[in-house]
Amino acid sequence: MIGIKKISSYLPETKRSNFDLKERFGINDAFIEKKLGIRNVRIKDKDDETSDLCVKAFMNLKRTMDIDTSKIDCLIVVTQNPDFNLPHVSAIVHKKLGLSTHCAVFDISLGCSGYVYGVSVIKSFMEANNLSHGLLITADPYSKIVDENDKNTTLLFGDGASATYFSTEPIYELGKFSFGTLGEKYSSLLCKNNTLYMDGFEIFNFVTTYIPQDFNLVLELNALKKDDVDLFIFHQGSRYIVDTLRKSLKLPEDRVVFDIEDYGNTVSSSIPIILEKYQDNESVKCIYISGFGVGLSWASGIIHRTQ
Amino acid sequence: MIGIKKISSYLPETKRSNFDLKERFGINDAFIEKKLGIRNVRIKDKDDETSDLCVKAFMNLKRTMDIDTSKIDCLIVVTQNPDFNLPHVSAIVHKKLGLSTHCAVFDISLGCSGYVYGVSVIKSFMEANNLSHGLLITADPYSKIVDENDKNTTLLFGDGASATYFSTEPIYELGKFSFGTLGEKYSSLLCKNNTLYMDGFEIFNFVTTYIPQDFNLVLELNALKKDDVDLFIFHQGSRYIVDTLRKSLKLPEDRVVFDIEDYGNTVSSSIPIILEKYQDNESVKCIYISGFGVGLSWASGIIHRTQ
Numbered sequence: 001m002i003g004i005k006k007i008s009s010y011l012p013e014t015k016r017s018n019f020d021l022k023e024r025f026g027i028n029d030a031f032i033e034k035k036l037g038i039r040n041v042r043i044k045d046k047d048d049e050t051s052d053l054c055v056k057a058f059m060n061l062k063r064t065m066d067i068d069t070s071k072i073d074c075l076i077v078v079t080q081n082p083d084f085n086l087p088h089v090s091a092i093v094h095k096k097l098g099l100s101t102h103c104a105v106f107d108i109s110l111g112c113s114g115y116v117y118g119v120s121v122i123k124s125f126m127e128a129n130n131l132s133h134g135l136l137i138t139a140d141p142y143s144k145i146v147d148e149n150d151k152n153t154t155l156l157f158g159d160g161a162s163a164t165y166f167s168t169e170p171i172y173e174l175g176k177f178s179f180g181t182l183g184e185k186y187s188s189l190l191c192k193n194n195t196l197y198m199d200g201f202e203i204f205n206f207v208t209t210y211i212p213q214d215f216n217l218v219l220e221l222n223a224l225k226k227d228d229v230d231l232f233i234f235h236q237g238s239r240y241i242v243d244t245l246r247k248s249l250k251l252p253e254d255r256v257v258f259d260i261e262d263y264g265n266t267v268s269s270s271i272p273i274i275l276e277k278y279q280d281n282e283s284v285k286c287i288y289i290s291g292f293g294v295g296l297s298w299a300s301g302i303i304h305r306t307q
Numbered sequence: 308m309i310g311i312k313k314i315s316s317y318l319p320e321t322k323r324s325n326f327d328l329k330e331r332f333g334i335n336d337a338f339i340e341k342k343l344g345i346r347n348v349r350i351k352d353k354d355d356e357t358s359d360l361c362v363k364a365f366m367n368l369k370r371t372m373d374i375d376t377s378k379i380d381c382l383i384v385v386t387q388n389p390d391f392n393l394p395h396v397s398a399i400v401h402k403k404l405g406l407s408t409h410c411a412v413f414d415i416s417l418g419c420s421g422y423v424y425g426v427s428v429i430k431s432f433m434e435a436n437n438l439s440h441g442l443l444i445t446a447d448p449y450s451k452i453v454d455e456n457d458k459n460t461t462l463l464f465g466d467g468a469s470a471t472y473f474s475t476e477p478i479y480e481l482g483k484f485s486f487g488t489l490g491e492k493y494s495s496l497l498c499k500n501n502t503l504y505m506d507g508f509e510i511f512n513f514v515t516t517y518i519p520q521d522f523n524l525v526l527e528l529n530a531l532k533k534d535d536v537d538l539f540i541f542h543q544g545s546r547y548i549v550d551t552l553r554k555s556l557k558l559p560e561d562r563v564v565f566d567i568e569d570y571g572n573t574v575s576s577s578i579p580i581i582l583e584k585y586q587d588n589e590s591v592k593c594i595y596i597s598g599f600g601v602g603l604s605w606a607s608g609i610i611h612r613t614q
Contacts, residue, residue, distance in 0.1 A: 086503075091604060095493055099488070104606075121428060186394045
């Protein structure tokens with residue numbers, strides 16, 4: 001049974017403070033703290049390409065566990081901001097990490113739902129093809145496409161990356177997952193001429209309509225009640241969206257994570273950045289994860305501690 | 308057991324003849340017929356986006372079978388030339404086809420190995436998540452990125468698309484697959500500043516080195532001998548590459564397909580365009596498929612007729 005063995009992440013050191021933009025955008029401290037919940041966003045080094053962020057997340061992973069790179073037989077990168085349109089970023093990462101030629105490698109193009117999809121894709125693909133050492137990497141540096149004059153996006157998105165190791169000796173096994181799409185509204189989050197455009201109102205409506213329904217479905221699929229779940233990790237879009245979901249679903253505050261004050265919305269990396277922090281906490285056994293955004297798309301599921 | 312139920316493709320009507328470019332590129336009939344094996348390449352309508360090619364392939368599929376679009380619960384598009392960097396093309400196709408919100412949707416970024424990967428990914432993902440009506444679409448219109456002054460690419464690549472329906476009542480089941488990557492040489496096939504660059508010599512060396520080794524591995528994995536295989540479908544890069552593989556592997560000429568004279572190298576669509584032609588031929592029971600290219604990447608496997 002393939003599952004999650006270990007998770008690491010990478011956040012660039014460079015911070016840009018939202019407090020420095022108060023005058024420019026006519027916002028106040030309360031907006032920054034209560035609505036966004038984001039004081040700083042991280043910005044990657046100018047010379048770092050998406051593949052470099054992937055490598056940095058992997059190097060952080062390597063510091064926490066023994067990895068024999070020659071054994072890695074599957075590498076999937078989740079991104080919508082590749083180094084080039086082609087090849088896929090994962091091929092470049094394959095080179096930079098010096099992986100074996102006997103390694104299945106591809107990119108998944110998804111945004112904020114990408115980690116949850118990725119977890120299910122890599123597990124099922126590895127099991128079907130008898131692979132045993134997999135890497136799922138997320139890296140979607142929106143600093144490449146955010147217009148710094150656009151208040152709707154520049155205050156929100158930060159750069160980050162994650163690397164998750166999958167093996168037959170997991171610390172988390174996967175439960176049942178649910179996936180959905182509202183393609184009808186795809187233009188609410190779109191990158192045209194290298195510039196990100198976001199209709200926050202549409203996204204908010206989408207999330208508050210579809211995620212609560214789906215939440216109940218995921219619990220049912222896994223034969224769980226709310227109280228059986230130790231931690232709820234929603235995609236960290238903003239404090240307002242996470243708070244709204246928590247209240248709407250009547251979830252206890254101490255089991256719903258909000259964590260992005262110091263780095264921002266890192267798209268597909270937001271969930272693994274949090275999972276990394278809880279992976280050694282053995283009292284957290286059952287975790288709900290839910291990603292939603294670009295597409296408009298969502299993916300949710302349960303992961304269980306094995307030990 | 309999820310497998311392939313039906314395959315259709317789409318080729319744009321507009322043809323550009325390589326014979327018209329003889330003088331410009333200093334080539335002769337023998338080069339066109341014997342080396343390229345490509346008389347015409349297809350060029351999509353200027354206004355057609357990648358998602359439109361996907362829809363056209365799907366509409367051709369719909370003409371050959373009853374499809375209840377409300378039942379489609381998985382849609383994967385393989386492309387490296389999306390409409391936008393984000394969202395993924397599959398989200399746009401989801402809208403254009405009016406699919407249900409209960410549909411898992413994402414893109415895979417891969418080139419010529421993309422169909423073979425895609426077949427394995429969609430089957431394993433659907434089985435793991437209890438999905439039963441899937442669509443795998445390929446569409447990678449290189450006319451968007453080919454420099455028409457570049458003899459290395461403009462004579463080769465044509466536009467096309469395919470749509471493959473996956474269900475629990477398949478006509479083909481999947482055997483064992485093999486995947487590999489030579490990331491070290493990724494820059495041999497690359498799109499920078501919206502222009503494709505290809506080092507044909509490096510690609511040729513890559514294919515003739517790795518595909519024959521892998522061919523034997525795939526037969527072994529599936530416990531088959533050459534004579535057990537009714538049809539060998541290699542990615543249709545050019546006549547020269549397919550002929551070289553056929554000779555090197557000592558395969559009988561009548562069981563190795565070469566088919567692209569009238570449309571060119573359609574990247575990830577080259578294999579399904581051929582599979583479509585054989586799907587009703589019941590004497591063809593065991594098929595080897597092998598895609599290779601961008602990455603540099605390869606994927607090969609066996610599919611078996613179920614009836």
